[in-house]
Amino acid sequence: MKITIKDVATEAGVSIATVSRVLNKKNRVKQETKLRVQQAIHKLNFQPDHTARSMIMKETRTVGLIVPNLSNEYWALLAEVIQDKLWEHGYSLIVCSTNKSADKEMAFVKSFTVRRVDGVVFGSSTLFGSSRHDEQLANMLKSLPTVSIDPSISGLNSVVGDNLQGATDAVEHLIGLGHRRIAYIGGPTVSKQRELGYRNAMMNHELPVLEELIKRGDDNTIAFSSFGYHSMLSLLESGEKFTAVFCGNDLIAIGAIRALEDRRIQVPADISVIGYDDINIAALYKPSLTTVRQPMREMGSAAVDMLLELIQCPDGNNVPKKIVYQNQLVQRESSGPAR
Incomplete structure (x- = not known):
């Protein structure tokens, strides 16, 4: 028999509303009560119905990430940084690698819209120009809370290296x-x-x-x-x-x-x-x-902070923000004086 939120409330000796507040990480619950609810959830092995929750709360607690490829360590590291930072805030990450295909890029953005992800971190695989594809894709991204990382796209919040x-x-x-x-x-x-x-x-x-x-x-x-x-x-x-x-x-x-x-x-x-x-x-x-x-870790972390602000304050300042990070020359063995 499926364990329900009512069963958790009965086990913990609290109301259903209190269990809901704990699940939704609201602050209006005493620490002692919260601990009792968490112990009941663990004891009963309660699994929240995320589909129902997303319909009620109008959020899925998921974020989509689009990158050109994961074979390049640069994007793999950024994906790891973004995933870890989102996890700290209770979000999961869907990573999509386009292998530089414009068609895949478009398909993934459409998929994110259908899945109702809460936001998107976008690493362009096609370097935005003036093609119809670019214009259509940019308009689709503007309909979602989106932060562009590395490419700077007009009308979108972005985090870039100089x-x-x-x-x-x-x-x-x-x-x-x-x-x-x-x-x-x-x-x-x-x-x-x-x-x-x-x-x-x-x-x-x-x-x-x-x-x-x-x-x-x-x-x-x-x-x-x-x-x-x-x-x-x-x-x-x-x-x-x-x-x-x-x-x-x-x-x-x-x-x-x-x-x-x-x-x-x-x-x-x-x-x-x-x-x-x-x-x-x-x-x-x-x-x-x-x-x-x-500074890949700093850039990935800043992109998540910017995205969460967009998700949590959708009616905030609509002027796109851009964070630019200075890059640093690292001298090693492969460069030397001209012969």
Whole structure:
């Protein structure tokens, strides 16, 4: 026989309303009474009917998270941070990985609407532009409490790292080491601000930006490390001379280093390499990777705080908020003076 909230109330010697207040984490219950209700719930192995509760309370205590992929440690770590922070507040997380598919992205947002999730944390897999897909998706997200993390989307609250500043610092570091011909390897879902930072740093020092030394992936690029590997081979085979490369993320950089090793080119003695994000493997790889650290834990935590504020105060200030975090250059073994 199914245990009901009435059974819990009888066991604890309290009213049904008191049990309901304890289940809904209301503050109007004495600690002694709350403990008695919790003991009754545990003794009877009572399982609340979340479907009925969500219909009454108009909330599901769930949040949806959309990321480009979980094979990139950056997104996996962010998902873990967001999940842990939401758990502290009594929410569960539904994680959806799009593998950079615009169709999946749209389908997941529609699914969140049907499931009536309380809010969405959105990590774009397609880098918003001006296409009809982007406009439709943005409108759907605006109908839900949504915080965008990493991409900044007009009309939505967002938490971002200062990619322009971080990329500029990385290339400035290479220029300070004497490098003058610096390549760039990006990717389809790497922030365009990182390439812009590369270009700005070069132009600020009156150094040529050679399009032959710039490699970008297309929409079919899935594995960043493989992309970095083959992009580096392409640069080497082009005949263009360069002494350093700035990569759009750490996985691209690691792939590039592997290609250089296969060609018996030493890092950093022959070519310096810098990545971006400072995922865990960056410090463990050999040579350890010079990179730009994004404060991922702080960003994930801030995104949850912002989202909970939207969920709990739906009639609050409707002006979108944007939090921008400074990124930090971390110098390790993969960058050195130009030969």
